[in-house]
Structures are given as structure tokens and as C-alpha cells.
Amino acid sequence: MTDAVDVRIPITLLTGFLGSGKTTVLNNLLKPSFWERLLRVPPLTAVIMNEFGSIGLDHQLVDNTQGTMALLSGGCVCCEIQGSLVPTLKNLWMGRRDGKIPPYERIIIETTGIADPTPILETLLRSDWVAKRHYLDGVVTTVDAVFGNGQLDQHFEAVRQVAGADRLLLTKTDLADAATIQQLEARLATLNPAAPIVHVQHGNVDPDHVFKLRAYHQSEPVKAKQWLAADNFRVVSASLPLKQPSILNPSTPMHGGTDGRIRSFSLQFDQPLPWAGVSEALDTLAEFCSARLLRMKAIVNVQEYPGRPIVLHAVQHLFYPSVELPAWPDADQRSRFVFITADLDEDFVSNLLTSFTQTVNQTPHSGE
Numbered sequence: 446m447t448d449a450v451d452v453r454i455p456i457t458l459l460t461g462f463l464g465s466g467k468t469t470v471l472n473n474l475l476k477p478s479f480w481e482r483l484l485r486v487p488p489l490t491a492v493i494m495n496e497f498g499s500i501g502l503d504h505q506l507v508d509n510t511q512g513t514m515a516l517l518s519g520g521c522v523c524c525e526i527q528g529s530l531v532p533t534l535k536n537l538w539m540g541r542r543d544g545k546i547p548p549y550e551r552i553i554i555e556t557t558g559i560a561d562p563t564p565i566l567e568t569l570l571r572s573d574w575v576a577k578r579h580y581l582d583g584v585v586t587t588v589d590a591v592f593g594n595g596q597l598d599q600h601f602e603a604v605r606q607v608a609g610a611d612r613l614l615l616t617k618t619d620l621a622d623a624a625t626i627q628q629l630e631a632r633l634a635t636l637n638p639a640a641p642i643v644h645v646q647h648g649n650v651d652p653d654h655v656f657k658l659r660a661y662h663q664s665e666p667v668k669a670k671q672w673l674a675a676d677n678f679r680v681v682s683a684s685l686p687l688k689q690p691s692i693l694n695p696s697t698p699m700h701g702g703t704d705g706r707i708r709s710f711s712l713q714f715d716q717p718l719p720w721a722g723v724s725e726a727l728d729t730l731a732e733f734c735s736a737r738l739l740r741m742k743a744i745v746n747v748q749e750y751p752g753r754p755i756v757l758h759a760v761q762h763l764f765y766p767s768v769e770l771p772a773w774p775d776a777d778q779r780s781r782f783v784f785i786t787a788d789l790d791e792d793f794v795s796n797l798l799t800s801f802t803q804t805v806n807q808t809p810h811s812g813e
């Protein structure tokens with residue numbers, strides 16, 4: 446789907462560890478600009494907040510005069526949100542349609558600080574009603590410049606939130622010294638080489654760093670290449686000596702704290718790949734290794750579609766509908782897959798893809 450025809454409402458998922466500055470960023474994003482105030486532009490953003498515990502408090506801290514607010518209260522986002530997010534989105538949408546609430550143009554969902562955002566992504570993808578009227582624009586994760594290192598050491602959830610981000614907001618940079626910031630940035634770039642890092646003080650962030658990311662629906666070839674950021678990843682295979690992958694033992698034991706469990710790497714294939722092999726390999730990964738597959742993006746040179754690269758996305762077991770680009774961004778027409786995994790090593794993934802794509806190549810044509 447292209448920007449010109451996509452009239453669905455974009456949803457931004459704002460996540461980040463406890464106290465890392467999500468609400469402060471949100472308040473700043475909701476502030477109308479000088480021109481919006483002058484022209485009395487109605488609030489453009491609807492906010493959905495999810496809070497841990499039965500009584501929500503955070504919504505009382507958000508300046509509600511500038512946005513339309515809905516609160517998903519009670520329970521951890523992981524277990525509760527799938528049930529309540531769809532009705533909440535429906536209520537907002539119907540209120541907007543019936544003129545009961547301002548005609549918002551985008552939605553921000555702020556998660557709890559300890560949430561795995563995957564169930565929210567799953568809801569946005571799996572509900573037909575939601576997917577017809579909305580799309581996920583991107584996942585934005587706040588990281589505390591002062592406490593971020595310690596949180597990443599101690600809480601794997603914080604690592605997962607960083608790995609799943611399309612954009613990282615490094616908050617409280619006014620409180621941290623330059624060496625701490627530099628060290629944390631290097632660590633974030635290792636955990637998630639594709640996500641640009643933006644420094645934020647007191648929540649002040651340019652909305653362009655948060656909105657219109659189109660991270661899951663990139664259909665412009667040049668932007669798709671930037672979005673893939675494959676050059677930032679460690680390349681682990683071009684053409685591999687094939688070892689048979691074992692589904693029962695997909696990872697070697699990993700050490701080195703929370704970071705040591707994370708791998709970020711890129712696989713490149715010089716020759717066009719058969720679509721059946723690619724999809725079987727990815728189905729297998731999704732089925733057997735879903736929790737270990739934190740993020741995957743790919744641009745694939747498919748044998749059956751010469752000249753028309755296919756763009757793929759996954760977050761854990763969630764595979765987004767593939768997008769066909771009208772052309773390659775440049776002369777480099779190799780297939781590139783970038784992966785961020787947890788407790789899943791690169792040899793396993795690379796052997797799986799190689800094995801399935803070679804097997805399909807060698808399968809005799811059925812002659813139908």
C-alpha cells in the first residue's frame with residue numbers, strides 16, 4: 446500500500462522501562478505548536494494508556510486538554526490488552542466518526558514500563574476491524590541515560606524493548622555525563638543496529654522523530670533501504686557451508702548477562718531465492734523459535750518476481766503481510782535479512798534459511 450492511498454490511522458507504540466520518561470515525552474508530543482494554537486487546530490492525537498495495577502495513575506499526569514484519552518486499566522499489558530485494546534480502539538473510532546470526540550489523525554499507545562509490546566502488535570495485526578482502519582507506524586522506546594545501563598543489566602524486558610524498537614529516545618541526557626551516554630549509545634547500537642538514537646531532554650523531541658516512521662509498511666525503495674540498515678549489522682553469511690540445522694537445539698548456550706543473550710546479524714544471499722523456501726524457513730522459525738526471534742526485517746530477491754524485491758517484517762512469531770517494491774533501491778540486488786534474536790544463534794538461522802532455499806531449488810518440478 447502506498448502513502449498516497451493509505452487513509453488508515455497510524456498508531457505509534459511508545460514503550461520503555463519504568464520511569465524512563467515515556468509520559469514526559471508524551472506530554473511534549475501533545476503540546477500544540479504555535480501555529481496550531483493560532484489556527485485553533487483540534488487535538489490531532491488520541492492517547493491510549495495501559496497501566497500496571499488496577500488503578501491507573503499515569504493518565505492523570507498527561508495533559509489531557511491536548512489530546513483524546515482512553516485508559517486501559519488493570520492488569521499487565523501482556524495478559525490483558527488483547528481483550529481490551531480492540532473495544533478501546535472501536536470506541537475512539539466511533540466517537541470520532543460521530544463527532545463526539547475531535548477528529549484525531551493518529552494514536553499513541555503508551556505501554557506499561559514492564560510490558561512486552563508483542564501482544565499489542567499482535568492485536569493490531571490480527572484484528573481485521575483494527576487493521577482495516579489503522580496501521581502500526583512504529584515502535585518508539587525510551588531509554589534512561591542515567592539508569593539505562595543498570596536496567597539493561599538486570600531486566601531482560603528492558604533489552605527486549607530496545608531490540609523491538611524502530612526508534613530509540615535516549616532520555617534524561619541532561620543528567621548523565623558524556624562518557625555514560627557514549628557507552629550506553631554503543632550498547633544500544635549493538636543490541637539494535639537498525640534503530641536511530643535520538644537524544645531527549647525533559648521530553649523535548651521533534652515529532653518527526655516519532656511519527657510517520659512507516660516502519661512496517663515501507664513501500665518506497667530508497668526509504669526501504671535506509672529502514673533495513675543492513676550495513677549496520679554484522680554480516681555472518683554470504684554463501685554458507687551447509688550444516689543441517691537441528692530444530693531441537695536451536696542455540697548454543699550463551700553467557701554474558703542480558704546482552705550476551707542477544708544477537709544482531711545480517712544474512713546475505715547473492716542468488717535469487719525461491720519463495721517457497723523462504724516462506725517455509727520463516728514459518729519454521731516462527732513456529733519453533735518465536736520467543737527467540739525479537740525482530741526480523743528483510744528485502745528479498747525472489748526467483749519468481751525478478752526486479753520486484755519483497756520486503757518482510759517479523760516481531761517474534763508475528764509476520765506482517767509482505768510488501769512488494771516497484772524496484773530495487775540501487776544496484777545491490779542481494780537478498781538481505783537482518784535479525785535480532787535472543788538465545789538463538791546466527792548459525793542456526795543461517796543454516797535454516799540456506800537449507801530450505803536449497804532444498805526447494807533442488808525439488809524437481811512437478812510438471813503441473
Ligand SMILES: Nc1nc2c(ncn2[C@@H]2O[C@H](COP(=O)(O)OP(=O)(O)OP(=O)(O)O)[C@@H](O)[C@H]2O)c(=O)[nH]1
Binds near residue numbers: 557
Ligand atoms: N532531568 C530530567 N528528568 C526527566 C527527564 N525525562 C523525564 N524526567 C523525569 O523522570 C521521572 C519519570 O518520568 P516519566 O515520564 O513519568 O517516566 P515513565 O516512563 O512514564 O514512567 P512509568 O510510567 O512509571 O514507567 C519524572 O519525574 C520526570 O519528570 C529528562 O529528560 N530530564
